[in-house]
Amino acid sequence: MEAIFFPRTVALVGASDNSKKLGFDVLNSLKNGEYKGKIFPINPRKREIMGLKAYPSLRQTPEAIDLAVIVVPASMVLEVIRECVEVKVRGVVLISGGFKEIENDLGAQLQSEIANLADGAGIPVIGPNTFGILNRKIGLNASFSLELSGVKGGNVGLLTQSGGMAHIITYLSMSSNLGLGKIMGLGNRCNIDFPQAISYLMEDADTKVIGVYLEGIDNPRLLIDVAKKHRGRKPIVIYKSGQSKRSEKAALSHTGSLAGRHEIYVGGFCQAGMLWVDSTEELIDTLKVLNFLPLPQDGTAVIVSGQGGPAITSSDVCEKMGLTLAPFNPSTQDMINGVLPPLTMRSNPLDLGPSWNNVESLKSILRIVLEDRYISAVLLIIVYGPANRHFIRELSGLLMEWKTRKPVVSCFSYPSEKWAKDIEDLEDACALVNYPTPERAARAISNLWKYQKIKMGVLSH
């Protein structure tokens, strides 16, 4: 797989200068990223494409090929794979569709012939029927979407069974300040299926957190075994769709896989230590918190809020998701009472009340709860107003001091761009992770604790 994600040479079989063809889009993505390796367009009818010298076949390239990206029609793919074997290509990304996902058996048969050939030669094949793969670390975009190169580089590895979902997740990562590292569209999973891909990302030094979107696989047992083997090593956050009869049927025709048996998946995946989420948004929110923040030592969190309402809505979510908002221990309570006047809600959740616009009070409270070793996570809620517009900058020293030691999840709510840059800086420094609503912040910090429980072996669902 290393040849697929860190190739020194890439051949694009089916490269085209016709902007209506996939071979054009993929070459565009390869060429217009920051990828520094060599790119060889393969097209028997062209001598040059997009300013690059083209070659009639894989046999004629001047250098050995690490990665062959294939976009020719299904009927020609078998022949190209034979060439790959012959010239000892080290890895393949097979973008072409028309295999197991189509309604007649020929597609499935063709796919199994390709798998046999590739398996025999020990060539990993991602696809067919995929948008491709990216490795942001080296600026490699071997997909038909140049736009995907717009996502920040980072340490989240994303595996998906759907190109559409991969795009949606990547676009949302862009607006959520979440950096991705490797993005893989597994498509029909010829010989690289979820278990193989997860094994690879577990060993990959650039990947810290693994995000999975899955519709259905033929052999869930294998995936469960791999997840179990690596349990607690790196988080695997899994979002599985196809929960209803109708969508199950849709999933079958979409990537040629049996979805179904939804309950079996839920039970098995959770027991194997995968962190189960229920929506695209929860997937991204959870990847983000796991990517940026340290794990809480135990399940005792505190909510510090400038206002009562969001303190209450976030409490609801924490309690529902198993995060404990315990009363303060007496010495902490004494210190808090020394800072806040009696009119405020000085318990947990804590509401600054009339002191919401007093940055010194907020800083004192924040320091008290960060220093309290009986509190293992902090949820901080601040709503923008004229009186607190400099708060984030004024808190940033304290937050930076505690980064990597105790997780701080925030809901800083603000109009338009006001705080966007300050928050992005703090996130990039791993000092906190921010969400637009109190409930999403609460869900994220609860999932952070859930993963710690998985790691400690005390959570199996």
Place this chain on the structure above:
Amino acid sequence: MEAIFFPRTVALVGASDNSKKLGFDVLNSLKNGEYKGKIFPINPRKREIMGLKAYPSLRQTPEAIDLAVIVVPASMVLEVIRECVEVKVRGVVLISGGFKEIENDLGAQLQSEIANLADGAGIPVIGPNTFGILNRKIGLNASFSLELSGVKGGNVGLLTQSGGMAHIITYLSMSSNLGLGKIMGLGNRCNIDFPQAISYLMEDADTKVIGVYLEGIDNPRLLIDVAKKHRGRKPIVIYKSGQSKRSEKAALSHTGSLAGRHEIYVGGFCQAGMLWVDSTEELIDTLKVLNFLPLPQDGTAVIVSGQGGPAITSSDVCEKMGLTLAPFNPSTQDMINGVLPPLTMRSNPLDLGPSWNNVESLKSILRIVLEDRYISAVLLIIVYGPANRHFIRELSGLLMEWKTRKPVVSCFSYPSEKWAKDIEDLEDACALVNYPTPERAARAISNLWKYQKIKMGVLSH
């Protein structure tokens, strides 16, 4: 209440030119909106504040006062209310805190004295302990947050028991292209409580949809009766927090109201025809769909998607929430088969598959399902790619043609700003409503159908 939301004259009791005081912030909000009425700052120690002539008391203003906004300390409020009665002020927004929400009984007692005085004189009092109120229609911002004036004007009326939540909801409305009309922070609810406020908005010609954030009220029966009385007239979308013991306790100290009895609320509110939602985000998403789109005639929807994955994730949500994705009737199916090649998923959910980048196919499919009278709602999912970057513009004619006739909810997913403007234009024209994830789009269209069921009297929970 008309005097509060459409005042010709506003007096601000406690106006200040000290930027650390609330009286400064409120005057700033009043002055720097588009409000065209007259503003009279009241402050016995000033002759002029922010360029406006100041008056020592309500007794000295040159004109009768429609709305008095009060920000003086709690101890002085009773005296100001007496003045209001004396000079026949027509409505009061009492921003000051220190009443029923504080820990000792004096606050509650003071509040009840104020209520008695105001009730006796027939003066509606919003607050105390509120951030204030806005009426975007006339540019009136009688709150301490100038920022709230940044939200678009519109036909959603927002009632909240928490200033923090009102701010969060308003800020999110700004980034969600949702226009608000009247915003009310009910605070401790002196003599304007949720039932009175809802009755007012039901009669208010500018309000189409009512959004409610509630923590707890002393007399839920009264609210249930008002909602029942108006059932099906205008949607009331309700988000109630304080579901757990701890947050219930927090709610009690926050706005001095008994939360609790959560199950009683759920049952009663739903039976009264209020649309129950579970988070800030669902509240905004649901207000948005109800604000912009017509109701579906029945519960049969179709999902049209460029990709399989998001078609499946949105199907899951629709089915969970009671929206039916029925098979196409034979003539519709024939027409669809005439447009799409056999390789695609031509059932419901429909996946364009290899035709995802063919705008003519998409237009034909969209026209077929819009014209099918057995389909009453459309969920359209398009993921941005180089090949479809002009799609939204190319679809807009058809969407405009069908606006107000059949609801179209979309998930157009795109990187950064690409489609933002095109989508905003279509939303403002009521031609569709867009959401960033397929699940949120599916939840919104399901809630639209839920409200139609409430209206038809077939849903009581």
